[in-house]
Amino acid sequence: MPIFPEKIKVAYEYVTTEIFIPSPFRCGICYKLGHTKKRCDSQKNKPTCGFCGEAAHPSEQQCLRAKCVNCQGDHPSFSKSCPRFLEEKEINAIRVTMRILYSLAREELARRKKIPQRPIVNYASSSLHSNVRPPLSYAKVVQSTEMAADLNLSSQ
Numbered sequence: 061m062p063i064f065p066e067k068i069k070v071a072y073e074y075v076t077t078e079i080f081i082p083s084p085f086r087c088g089i090c091y092k093l094g095h096t097k098k099r100c101d102s103q104k105n106k107p108t109c110g111f112c113g114e115a116a117h118p119s120e121q122q123c124l125r126a127k128c129v130n131c132q133g134d135h136p137s138f139s140k141s142c143p144r145f146l147e148e149k150e151i152n153a154i155r156v157t158m159r160i161l162y163s164l165a166r167e168e169l170a171r172r173k174k175i176p177q178r179p180i181v182n183y184a185s186s187s188l189h190s191n192v193r194p195p196l197s198y199a200k201v202v203q204s205t206e207m208a209a210d211l212n213l214s215s216q
């Protein structure tokens with residue numbers, strides 16, 4: 061068997077640039093962020109419709125309007141553009157890239173938001189610092205971990 065050292069190098073670079081940023085937990089019962097179906101406290105949380113935020117109802121029954129249980133916004137609770145969900149995602153990104161605890165990452169995000177001239181972790185809109193090459197495509201990583209999270213949710 062001939063040896064191809066180039067292939068080894070490619071594989072090595074691929075592995076070292078990969079950072080796993082977990083998608084925020086979102087409960088499949090009450091649709092609140094921060095826990096999963098398995099950890100849902102039935103004393104505190106009720107089964108909820110992920111679309112209208114009302115008590116869970118049969119799927120045949122139509123939802124009157126979309127309402128998010130996490131931010132009270134007019135979108136479904138499972139929306140990936142929910143500001144609360146995006147905030148959790150940013151906390152996760154800070155937590156993983158800085159290797160700090162969740163509570164500290166939360167404080168860090170709050171601190172960054174208070175200082176407008178310091179951009180919040182957002183490699184997707186990195187045209188401002190075009191001379192700085194981000195270590196990885198943030199959007200790409202988030203997308204792939206979201207897909208993984210979706211698979212987790214459906215298998216629970």
Ligand SMILES: [Zn+2]
Pocket residue numbers: 087088089090091092095096097099100101105
């Ligand atoms: Zn729950």
Ligand SMILES: [Zn+2]
Pocket residue numbers: 109110111112113114117122123124
């Ligand atoms: Zn509903």
Ligand SMILES: [Zn+2]
Pocket residue numbers: 128129130131132133135136137142143144145
């Ligand atoms: Zn929301």
